[in-house]
Amino acid sequence: xxxxxxxxxxxxxxxxxxxxxxxxxxxxxxxxxxxxxxxxxxxxxxxxxxxxxxxxxxxxxxxxxxxxxxxxxxxxxxxxxxxxxxxxxxxxxxxxxxxxxxxxxxxxxxxxxxxxxxxxxxxxxxxxxxxxxxxxxx
Amino acid sequence: xxxxxxxxxxxxxxxxxxxxxxxxxxxxxxxxxxxxxxxxxxxxxxxxxxxxxxxxxxxxxxxxxxxxxxxxxxxxxxxxxxxxxxxxxxxxxxxxxxxxxxxxxxxxxxxxxxxxxxxxxxxxxxxxxxxxxxxxx
Numbered sequence: 001x002x003x004x005x006x007x008x009x010x011x012x013x014x015x016x017x018x019x020x021x022x023x024x025x026x027x028x029x030x031x032x033x034x035x036x037x038x039x040x041x042x043x044x045x046x047x048x049x050x051x052x053x054x055x056x057x058x059x060x061x062x063x064x065x066x067x068x069x070x071x072x073x074x075x076x077x078x079x080x081x082x083x084x085x086x087x088x089x090x091x092x093x094x095x096x097x098x099x100x101x102x103x104x105x106x107x108x109x110x111x112x113x114x115x116x117x118x119x120x121x122x123x124x125x126x127x128x129x130x131x132x133x134x135x136x137x138x
Numbered sequence: 139x140x141x142x143x144x145x146x147x148x149x150x151x152x153x154x155x156x157x158x159x160x161x162x163x164x165x166x167x168x169x170x171x172x173x174x175x176x177x178x179x180x181x182x183x184x185x186x187x188x189x190x191x192x193x194x195x196x197x198x199x200x201x202x203x204x205x206x207x208x209x210x211x212x213x214x215x216x217x218x219x220x221x222x223x224x225x226x227x228x229x230x231x232x233x234x235x236x237x238x239x240x241x242x243x244x245x246x247x248x249x250x251x252x253x254x255x256x257x258x259x260x261x262x263x264x265x266x267x268x269x270x271x272x273x274x275x
Contacts, residue, residue: 011241025245
């Protein structure tokens with residue numbers, strides 16, 4: 001399978017996604033020797049006319065499989081899952097806040113500021129601590 | 139070596155793209171405005187365009203719509219704002235149902251990791267490292 005053919009498959013796959021108003025920025029795709037892989041979060045563009053439904057995703061998957069030159073299709077979405085050949089929406093997998101395993105000072109837990117959730121109760125629960133009373137400043 | 143034109147007025151973004159893509163065997167040239175981009179497109183062979191939306195003299199969408207040379211090339215929009223790709227915008231919908239539907243345009247949201255950048259570039263123009271390893275036909 002030539003590299004050019006794989007790029008043509010990518011192009012055909014993008015057309016199929018665009019026809020369904022899928023946000024290309026939230027997915028990635030690649031084809032290697034006719035094996036087409038699409039992954040990421042499968043969502044329509046902001047303000048697209050109708051929501052993504054299981055029947056649309058099933059139809060889209062079938063169309064992707066039919067692209068000329070596709071030997072195998074691998075779809076791996078964070079928010080849709082295939083079960084018994086049918087696609088269904090699933091709640092997006094939520095990653096826990098990232099915590100540094102190597103502690104600079106014994107007993108001190110450093111948390112990546114970018115990952116700190118607005119609701120700190122999650123952190124307290126993960127540490128097995130009771131939630132503190134609300135701050136008087138809050 | 140494939141040549142990538144980065145149309146972006148942020149020198150930090152351009153420098154990052156240059157270094158990252160040079161590692162993968164691509165040459166990146168920069169155009170900080172739509173006018174300079176059109177000049178580069180007219181005088182060089184470009185294999186891929188990385189296009190920012192917020193240019194000083196024209197929006198990325200307007201450049202994409204108006205520049206004939208751009209329509210013939212794979213384009214990767216590099217944007218920090220997913221809300222710009224809005225199906226309520228007539229300008230964007232016109233692009234989506236015409237240019238995007240050709241299948242040679244993709245979107246990369248900032249901040250991005252390099253693996254995603256490489257994946258999207260390679261999906262549009264091919265893996266340069268693999269190409270160089272392939273024997274001549």
